[in-house]
Amino acid sequence: MNYNIVIHNGTIITMNSSLDIIENGVLCIKNGNLAKIESLENDAPLPDGETIIDAQGGIIMPGLVNTHTHLPMSLFRGLADDLPLSVWLNEHMFPAESKYITPESVRIGTLLSCVEMLLSGTTTCCDGYFYEDHVAWAVNEAGMRAILGQGVIDFPAPGIPDPADNIKNAAAFIQKWRNISPLITPSIFCHSPYTCSKATLKKAKDIADAEAVLFQIHAAETKDEYVRIQTEHQSTPINYLDEIGIIDKNALLVHAVWLDDNDINTIAVRGASVSHNPESNMKLASGIAPVPALLKAGVTVGLGTDGCASNNNLDLISEMDFAAKLHKVIALDPTLMDAVTVLKMATIQGAKALGLDDIIGSLEIGKKADVIVIDTRKPHLVPVYNPVSHIVYAAQGSDIRDVIVNGQLLVKDRKILTVDLENTIEKVIRFSKTV
Amino acid sequence: MNYNIVIHNGTIITMNSSLDIIENGVLCIKNGNLAKIESLENDAPLPDGETIIDAQGGIIMPGLVNTHTHLPMSLFRGLADDLPLSVWLNEHMFPAESKYITPESVRIGTLLSCVEMLLSGTTTCCDGYFYEDHVAWAVNEAGMRAILGQGVIDFPAPGIPDPADNIKNAAAFIQKWRNISPLITPSIFCHSPYTCSKATLKKAKDIADAEAVLFQIHAAETKDEYVRIQTEHQSTPINYLDEIGIIDKNALLVHAVWLDDNDINTIAVRGASVSHNPESNMKLASGIAPVPALLKAGVTVGLGTDGCASNNNLDLISEMDFAAKLHKVIALDPTLMDAVTVLKMATIQGAKALGLDDIIGSLEIGKKADVIVIDTRKPHLVPVYNPVSHIVYAAQGSDIRDVIVNGQLLVKDRKILTVDLENTIEKVIRFSKTV
Numbered sequence: 055m056n057y058n059i060v061i062h063n064g065t066i067i068t069m070n071s072s073l074d075i076i077e078n079g080v081l082c083i084k085n086g087n088l089a090k091i092e093s094l095e096n097d098a099p100l101p102d103g104e105t106i107i108d109a110q111g112g113i114i115m116p117g118l119v120n121t122h123t124h125l126p127m128s129l130f131r132g133l134a135d136d137l138p139l140s141v142w143l144n145e146h147m148f149p150a151e152s153k154y155i156t157p158e159s160v161r162i163g164t165l166l167s168c169v170e171m172l173l174s175g176t177t178t179c180c181d182g183y184f185y186e187d188h189v190a191w192a193v194n195e196a197g198m199r200a201i202l203g204q205g206v207i208d209f210p211a212p213g214i215p216d217p218a219d220n221i222k223n224a225a226a227f228i229q230k231w232r233n234i235s236p237l238i239t240p241s242i243f244c245h246s247p248y249t250c251s252k253a254t255l256k257k258a259k260d261i262a263d264a265e266a267v268l269f270q271i272h273a274a275e276t277k278d279e280y281v282r283i284q285t286e287h288q289s290t291p292i293n294y295l296d297e298i299g300i301i302d303k304n305a306l307l308v309h310a311v312w313l314d315d316n317d318i319n320t321i322a323v324r325g326a327s328v329s330h331n332p333e334s335n336m337k338l339a340s341g342i343a344p345v346p347a348l349l350k351a352g353v354t355v356g357l358g359t360d361g362c363a364s365n366n367n368l369d370l371i372s373e374m375d376f377a378a379k380l381h382k383v384i385a386l387d388p389t390l391m392d393a394v395t396v397l398k399m400a401t402i403q404g405a406k407a408l409g410l411d412d413i414i415g416s417l418e419i420g421k422k423a424d425v426i427v428i429d430t431r432k433p434h435l436v437p438v439y440n441p442v443s444h445i446v447y448a449a450q451g452s453d454i455r456d457v458i459v460n461g462q463l464l465v466k467d468r469k470i471l472t473v474d475l476e477n478t479i480e481k482v483i484r485f486s487k488t489v
Numbered sequence: 490m491n492y493n494i495v496i497h498n499g500t501i502i503t504m505n506s507s508l509d510i511i512e513n514g515v516l517c518i519k520n521g522n523l524a525k526i527e528s529l530e531n532d533a534p535l536p537d538g539e540t541i542i543d544a545q546g547g548i549i550m551p552g553l554v555n556t557h558t559h560l561p562m563s564l565f566r567g568l569a570d571d572l573p574l575s576v577w578l579n580e581h582m583f584p585a586e587s588k589y590i591t592p593e594s595v596r597i598g599t600l601l602s603c604v605e606m607l608l609s610g611t612t613t614c615c616d617g618y619f620y621e622d623h624v625a626w627a628v629n630e631a632g633m634r635a636i637l638g639q640g641v642i643d644f645p646a647p648g649i650p651d652p653a654d655n656i657k658n659a660a661a662f663i664q665k666w667r668n669i670s671p672l673i674t675p676s677i678f679c680h681s682p683y684t685c686s687k688a689t690l691k692k693a694k695d696i697a698d699a700e701a702v703l704f705q706i707h708a709a710e711t712k713d714e715y716v717r718i719q720t721e722h723q724s725t726p727i728n729y730l731d732e733i734g735i736i737d738k739n740a741l742l743v744h745a746v747w748l749d750d751n752d753i754n755t756i757a758v759r760g761a762s763v764s765h766n767p768e769s770n771m772k773l774a775s776g777i778a779p780v781p782a783l784l785k786a787g788v789t790v791g792l793g794t795d796g797c798a799s800n801n802n803l804d805l806i807s808e809m810d811f812a813a814k815l816h817k818v819i820a821l822d823p824t825l826m827d828a829v830t831v832l833k834m835a836t837i838q839g840a841k842a843l844g845l846d847d848i849i850g851s852l853e854i855g856k857k858a859d860v861i862v863i864d865t866r867k868p869h870l871v872p873v874y875n876p877v878s879h880i881v882y883a884a885q886g887s888d889i890r891d892v893i894v895n896g897q898l899l900v901k902d903r904k905i906l907t908v909d910l911e912n913t914i915e916k917v918i919r920f921s922k923t924v
Binding site for chain 1: 566571608609804810814828885913
């Protein structure tokens, strides 16, 4: 059999259910799928492949899954730092978005974000923003896999001057992107329980159910939100959303910081998933999501970077390091959130949170070929006693050498092959001079 | 005037007392010192220089100062993770050190650590370990600036089978390294108040005072230590050390996690400095140092990575990100530990903590030329609205392009010029196979 791509001479971290790690591994890709994953016997010949990639003793693993982004916001990276979330959002981000977010800027910001993510090992992201149709075309052009939702908010927003049109736009996006690309899965994204009315949330949920798509929502992010929902609805944010019928197995609850025990139980019993964004929650001082308790209750928790303006990067390698270390020190327990648990959150659990774990998130025969190769021949990555803890605690995004999505080689020796990076950077710099 | 090195076409972050940022900057180095720092007028010719470095629109800034390392421990990076500090130290690190730490392994581990640090922008470190003489030769060979202390501990240690010799060895190290190299400043390093007796601590302090060198000590790192010192000495660790006379302006208190208000006041009044190591404290779940309170009290606080086995890297760029975000979320105050405060900790305040702020830590005429150039033409570093927050929140260690220490170019286009990296990596890998 002739394969499209053969990767060899590396340690394969499969992230399959037995967490197999294969030394001197060879991984073969055929028609976009994983066709062979095994250890190469001594002196055995390499399988035939149109493209042969020598991992040079590095690590071969599943591409990372970023469960929460706002892709075009890379345009505002570093525009307003060290500010309270309400000031940051109301006095900086919302005004900047209303002034500068256009189809063309959305396209450029999305391309920039896709390149940043691919170069740091992320092969799938889950996004919600405005002009999401333009986000989708840019993601597809970059060659990434994504779940994308047109943003729903009860204010005038970029591209939707009349909020009465927000649901209609979001529904049209789902219809349009159902069958355009194998990489793009449409979704719906309601901004939050405090920026969408109960009627809007209900309508959006009905569409999500009718179309069987993921329902993304920022929920229980800040203390302000918690207090506001308590005041307005005499309920916790999670309980309020549950009463509307939103907390179920198609819901992705983003942040989920301000939870009581009952909320954790509700999320677990309903089978909803959580996107944990520690760097954003820390930088904006939103609070600390009770992730160890969520995991103990059996909730599927993926990792997310959040938008670039609140992080200020889209690097899941760094996000893993933060997730592992934050919860250890809060509980004064260094055994919590061990490296394997965190790597699962960034791969197979993230895929499960998005409903994509049957096709991605681990290296298993028959799954889609979303694969990354890490170059470990660097001073900060030797020696290697434990490749998993290496990825979580020692690696940087820039250690990712090659990236394959859906069987297509997108990054080769740290060069992005699908996007004109120089041109994109020029356009972003030109954009920033107008802000 | 002809300069040795001229760096131009970048934004200079001076970190001087007015925090000047110079657009289109030119920085000139002569005989190891900073000789000119200014904005290049339009059409003005570049100053003459033997070596001209084009920063290509990037950032030119002072080299970073890592106030706490155990350089040879890079040999044990990832050997034992997700464990309590006492288990990690007593069951893994101390046994590994006693078995594998030799003059030759110390040399190799130190070279590896120096390359990792230089490639991530650190130009000065403060270290304490065993066989420190071999550490010093390797640091000097790599061309880094360092404050180095031979470790003092009341147990048999690598190179000092009889602890009765520990002070004598440490004193001999100070004598020997007083005048060998302009890069190396000797110091003394007592492991901790629970591994050194009162008599040992007193003798070490007497030597530090007589020789006018920095006294480094791990202090108030864990709750276990706090409880133990309370039980044995009816005192907090800081108060106990103060009673011995150790807390003064020549003391560098490493970690300083378990402090009460009185301890903070003692540190401030005595003029001692603190080395804050957030990633190590988080990974080992030691606790959270009250850094905002220390800063408010006027204490000089520098940043440190700690040894590689407890981090698992020596990357101060990442350490800044952790320091900024950790304290914000703990206090639920995003304005705390803003980017400038944190960058000061990694540069001029770190230099001050080590007593080197008259010669390094900022870019000012007459200071030693310890300079780094950051390549910002990367997808995760555009656009640039605020170069300081960019370094703290968006950059990676691998964005450092060029590194100069004491006027010598050590890293050029990410290639280390002073160490045979391939050979060092080979030796480290060979070492790791014996562990």
